[in-house]
Amino acid sequence: MTTTGANLEACLIVQPPVRADEEPAVESTSEPVKMSRRLFVTGTAAAAVGGAAIGRAAADPQAGHTLWYGKPATNWESESLPIGNGALGASVFGGVASELLQFNEKTLWTGGPGSPGYDFGNWRTPRPGAIETVQRRIDVDGRAEPDWVAGQLGQPRNGYGAYQSFGDLVLTQAAGPGAVSGYRRHLDIADAVAGVSYTSGGVHYTREYFATAPDNVIVARLSADKPGRISFTTAVRTQSNRTATITSRSGRITLSGRLNDNGLRFESCLLYTSL
Template sequence: MIALPGVALPGVSLPGVSGATPLEAAADLRLWYRQPAKAWVEALPVGSGRLGAMVFGGVASERLQLNENTLWGGGPYNPVNPEAAAALPEIRRLIDAGDYAGATRLADAKFMATPLRQMSYQTLGDLRLTFPGLPETAQGYVRDLDLDAATARVRFSHAGVAHVREVIASAPDQVIAVRLGADRPGAVSVDLAFDSPLKPGISVENGDTLVLSGRNAGQHGIASALTVDCRVKVVARGGKVIASATGLSVRDADEVLLLAAAATSYRRFDDVSGDPAADDRARLARASRKPWSALLAAHRADHRRLFRKVSVDFGTTGAALRPTDERIRLSPTTHDPALAALYFQYGRYLLIACSRPGGQPANLQGLWNDQMNPPWGSKFTININTEMNYWPAEPTGLADCVKPLIEMVRDLSITGARTARAMYGARGWVAHHNTDLWRATAPIDGAKYGVWPTGGAWLCKHLWDRYDYGRDTAYLADVYPLLKGAALFFLDALVVDPRSGRLVTNPSISPENDHGHGSSLVAGPTMDQAIVRDLFHSCIASARILGQDTDLAAQFAAARDKLAPYRIGKDGQLQEWQD
């Protein structure tokens, strides 16, 4: 249970709090299955924050679908429409006049980003492992993902030999490591090949390293700007390693360790000058000096430092003994409280695996993506999805995982300042409903989807929450300029609603809501009023805590007090629109 002053919640334990105990690896922290994955969504994810793999768990052949979190389409670009600022007053006038359809037509023609779409997160492709002499199915087959050890495993027997394969994505060593083992000497043979949509060059270095080199794909008229490198080093104990022009083979080894490193030339949203091949060579050189046991120990210690901060026990029934897919299938009619605990911890596991300091934040698919044009681009959708990824972080002991999000907001404050000036003639910075690796901040997709200027402001809630949970004034001093910049934008961009005399956003939308009057464009949706009100509050509190900006804080307070109030509708609901 949680034991906090005046609060007791059954079933959850936190470290440093009365009643908490260290979390031990157990069956209730394991996803397991009796068959390999057939579809991508059935594969098991591992991630270091920067590198990810989906492990399919085949017997005769294994597919490791690979990702590196800076592999996106295109390159640095400025999407601000040069006609936007001139169109803004007329868009506002049309909205005030109730001509929402006319405002939408004008916004679509003059106000939207160029290009209209942002760049997509892309895949490296697959590392394919083929095991000569092994069948498609085998006795005693089990594949599992140990959430506490952050290790994917496959175990089976064939012809009297027990095989085990383990996969980790190590944050300390920045590699994906694969151990192929058997209980009989000389029983491990494997062929390695890359299969990638990047149309890369494939080569072999030093007789033991398979190399994929190429470029990202251009998109939406934005040219490719990233060089890409992925390499797998083979370390065999016993047997022999055989190199061909585009592949590697191992025959009759006692054990094989595969070390995979990947990188792009991305350094920052405006800098693509990195040398990914040199970076990967250095990572593999360091990792290959360590035995599997050392790599595994460092990886587990690093993961458990975060994962074991929270334990959950909702009780267990016999249903917990079934494979995970069976438990899910039977859950509507079976009492299985431990499945809820497993689901809770799996969510924490995924955030640890896809969001680590120094990397990108979790995108729409976290870290894992097998397509060049995934659904919604697998972008950072900041009108709720990115925020949802991080809502559990602070309450479940994963503050470290928020750091990539904070750094993205820092980037957005730079690109968003350009957008605020060029589109709105405003100080501060703004971001609309999506962004990408290049930190694009202009409205995209179409007016009724993208003209929503409070995406950056909503992200600022996470900056304040990090302070609220940690109470570190040095941190607050570091992020206060980001909060202040977001609030300054609204000091300049809010306008007076001619009917109520209140300050409102205009133009804006209520994301994924249609008010039924010819469009979704509107002035002052309640969602905006709530976010901006909260942003002003955070800035006022920050200024007071830090002892600065007294006059500016007073301006924020005055603007906050002029925002449109919440309204209760005829059915007792919180009204989303002013009318």
């Protein structure tokens, strides 16, 4: 999807998970993408250059409780800026030509009763004397190796599961930016707002990102100080361990599908609104 405007507000909303007995609404099928529960991203016009690695946050005399950087992030774990509300989370990379938001939702997990062979961690067959065997080893040797004890008393991790990344929201500028100056990427710890700002082609661009608990959404606001400067393509990416259906219509991208491992269904909606 390509969007252009003087001021633009883009909203990504991840709806609550679809119940197991409900089929997600589908209109057309396309490449794989997905999500779970409920996320919201909002934006107002921008674009920017991609970028180099960063070490640690620089010292800004006027920053207060703010971490700030002079380049976009290239590493999720050590450089991206996190925001969240306890249920939803996102990591802001701050690229110029292409902005990346990696987002999560707390209920999107593999494993559980939907996984093949799931046994709730219980023994599948009786093990008479298993506990006594471990006790005797400790009585005789004074100790027992954890791996050996796990083999005697534990179960294979069938359906144990793991937390999953929901996906990536990618905003790619339609025309590559010119020279960029005054780039700044920051996270204000005091009010939990992340942001990006820079100047290119005589236009000053800003972005703000925050998560709100009362509304249970994540918001991204992208803006430019001159009209008609926003034009970008929007894409949502996801991992290969799931399937998805993508529907695009009237400024709305709907994603729905399920995890391969346990069949967990999910659905999301990406909305754009001009200001």
